[in-house]
Amino acid sequence: VPTVRVACVQNDPAFGARDANLDAAEALLDGVEADLVVLPELFASGYSFRDRAEAEAAAEPFPDGPTVRRLLAWSRRRGAVVVAGFPERAGARVHNAAAVVADGRPLACYRKVHLFGFESDVFDAGDDGFAVVEHRGLRVGTMVCFDWIFPESARTLALRGADVIAHPSNLVLPWCQRAMPLRALENGVFTATANRVGTERRAPRPALRFTGGSLVAGVDGVVLASAPEEGPAVLVADLDPARARDKRLPGGNDRLADRRPHLYGSHTVSSKDA
């Protein structure tokens, strides 16, 4: 697999103005040449749904909705993989989802596994887990925003062979941008976090300020490219997928093969799902 270029789009959507938000994202992408394009969580719909009915009204089927159709067109024009968040309607369920499309074809729809805060009032948690798709030899895993804080999310994607984790986000807590280089390091993968900026005031919900700082991190825990905390931006970085397929560290250990799962308690302890 040759070197690939990843682009993260950091946008500033207006709540509910889907078509204008799509046009603005398309303008940001104008002239950007990339093999993988990542856009934020719910990048065209906005985030702060007041209630379930509002989320249902905004939700679209996959892949036959207006947002995903636009993503398909972008991916066709560029020959790229495009990963972007949108509200998905699936029968009676509504998911905080990320479409994964390439070359004009739908590849996967990831349904956010770990809902953040109020999201569980308006979305159904995804029950399909984490998936990796391969396109032109590049293996792309997807997680959304708050999934990052559970190390199991990125770990699962790495164990399933991801070279790069596409990470559409709407971050409001202060930690993720600092943490992603470690997620990349501990798994020996690249990460591409596309975060939004701006503030949503959707009373009675508290105002939410999104923190920008979109970033691409490398397998050795470095920041390869990052965007400012404020303002729309597109950042690009070139990745060598071969570096994600050699998990060795200085000293010779293998970040995945040297795991000792029978000594980990993570599946033996009660949880909501156990």
Add this chain to the structure above:
Amino acid sequence: VPTVRVACVQNDPAFGARDANLDAAEALLDGVEADLVVLPELFASGYSFRDRAEAEAAAEPFPDGPTVRRLLAWSRRRGAVVVAGFPERAGARVHNAAAVVADGRPLACYRKVHLFGFESDVFDAGDDGFAVVEHRGLRVGTMVCFDWIFPESARTLALRGADVIAHPSNLVLPWCQRAMPLRALENGVFTATANRVGTERRAPRPALRFTGGSLVAGVDGVVLASAPEEGPAVLVADLDPARARDKRLPGGNDRLADRRPHLYGSHTVSSKDA
């Protein structure tokens, strides 16, 4: 459980000079009042064993060896939990171990699960997993050095109820000090990394420089106390164990209860131990 004080000892041992290293560590601890004292990995023996025979010669049984007897004395005098690394002989096996003692009594002997680099030439990997001990209401988990890079180590300890992770270390890679605040955050635990300083030149092994920077991290991902990169030091921090028992984040999510283990692939993928 009231607030507890943790102390991390950052020492500069001379390879093979066990008794002098024990005296120097005792001098560093003089006048330090703490409920939990953490010393580095192999803090009295030194690290760079040239071969198995050299490690066997240095190894001691638990708890009836000269290093652990000294730890027991320190713990009795202070009424504290003491966690410190030593080479353990157990029958024909030799482990890179950490003794956990309190009030003059042995509580546990942790045998390093993830050996780093050449360590697997001279030590046997631990097969007993990760344990949490409780003393005067404080729940102390132990991991050693390179265990940190596998998020499963700290996760397992958190799932088993640790309030604080004692982390004896001999760090030579550049990442751990930056990573530990994230380990604390993602698990909602305190971490206490006691690292050594100095350089060992034990040809034909490459010279190893140990990176100091011992630190205590808090449940919200902050550094509560840290030591310089060079020179012996003792750092102290006060911890409220109640903060490690409330795993909620801003927004209301619970860092452990909101895990969704049936959607994680970590146990389904082959590894050396599977």
